[in-house]
Amino acid sequence: MNTAEPRAHPDSPRTRMPHSPAEPLLHVRGLRVEYRHHGTATPAVDTVDLTVGRGEIVALVGESGSGKSTLAKSIIGLLPAAAHRTAGTIVLGDTELTGAREKDLERIRGRRIGLVPQDPGASLDPVRTIGSQLAEVFRLHRTGPRRSRGSVRDDVLRLLDLVGIDRAEERLGQYPHELSGGLKQRVLIAIAFSLRPELLIADEPTSALDVTVQARILEVFERLAREFGTAVLFVTHDLAVATDHAARVVVMQKGRIIEDRPVADILATPEEEYTARLLDEASPRRRPAEAGTHPRPEARNAPAIEVRGLTKDFRGKRGQHRAVDGVSFSIEQGTTFSLVGESGSGKSTTARMILRLLDPTSGHILIHGDDVTAASRQEKRELWQSLQLVYQNPDSALDPRLPVRDIVGEPLLNYRLGTRTERSTRVAELLEQVDLPPGLAGKRPLELSGGQRQRVAIARALALGARTLVLDEALSALDVLTQAQILTLLADLQQDLGLTYLFISHDLHVVERISTTVGVMRRGHLVETGPTAEVFGNPASEYTRALLASNPGHRLRALSESRSEAMRAARTPRSDLSALSTQ
Incomplete structure (x- = not known):
């Protein structure tokens, strides 16, 4: 990845010297925020205290409804109309934010506090090019003399390189709908990084990204904190990501902070049962009971889904692009097959062709033994009674x-x-x-x-009465506790109804837990397929190995492995230990 930095002006925040992580930047004291509906007030943030130091990465974690996003929006002054701060103060450096006028907050947003929102689809202007939206940041927050268009363009290109967007020159003229979800999220991160703010609030910024892009983005967060003293408040439901990259973890439950401790301490000895549950569900390990590994007897019949030589070409202004190239696989009835790969690998396009929402360029699609490749409108309507999308x-x-x-x-x-x-x-x-x-x-x-x-x-x-479900990233927006509940539900439904699942996901932890078999896609090709334990335990492809290496949760995995070793050692009879010592 190109690590060239966007050009900075002498008085730009980007040129400030790094600060010691111990120097406080953000102070939240006694904050209380209520949502008011029809005369009823419901507290979303309840008497919260939080401090973030310069150069510090703090992960704010908790399940949906815990109050973490409301707290983040309070800091940057972007609460919805129904939300009201009823107590507490927020101070950034020497600036009181809770009493600031909207005009003052507008000057602070972007320059001193940057925000990476969760949903790129709702945050980027669909009728403006990527280049113009990035350049607008420098126009709205201009310091010093007026800059030339070429100088701003150079900064924009460096920003795109910084967040790992390929073909940066080409991307300048593209519109949001021409980019994948992962690329759109990286554009938002580039916008937030553009002025090198003192505090960066990232609200679930990697939930829609595949593991390799996720790793690259999180490395950028770490670099900003290390080299520029940028404080990062990282809002996430993914504890695997949080524990790998944050210095501290702040756990929220029902609007309150219940733990605020260094990552190593949280991992070693969580003080709250809720935190222990979050860690347990986030720990990367396979759970055969939840993974649909016991096919029902009908699995001996025709496969629920079979694709042969599936290919899809798209034509655009820049010529023809092959999104899926000769993909073949089958899914036995009553089992779960997961397609994994980076954004743009072709997995969702493959799923849309199987659902007959998209016509293949070539190849064949068989559902329960029936060839539906050239299905008519009426035949598709009949097909959708047994094949459905979540x-x-x-x-x-x-x-x-x-x-x-x-x-x-x-x-x-x-x-x-x-x-x-x-x-x-x-x-x-x-x-x-x-x-x-x-x-x-x-x-x-x-x-x-x-x-x-x-x-x-x-x-x-x-x-x-669907017999087969296609689940396209169906768990990616859920916190780990809710994910675990939905995984259990899917396993129960599969057992009770004999359902077959085609599971599309970038979350390798979830894939490992739910899948019977796995297929790995890259640039339209199926590079590897096989039983889940085999693919994850002994990958044959170099790309699969790289994908697994980027999977977050390294510290959780190490902790889980050390605990397993300790348990095995505790179960080893003393006579066996004596025999080992004499060998």
């Missing part, structure tokens, strides 16, 4: 205007199945299958937690 983000997949009962029952209505009473009974059965209480049937998606929304999405996918 989307990545339940927030955008569920209609916010409809109650849960209508969302789950919508496929039944569309296919004109059953009477109103029969549909109502079926919806109740589906909610019970995904462990949702009947009382939620009348609620709308915004009234549910992230895990509950994903359960609703799964129930809807099963409404027509």
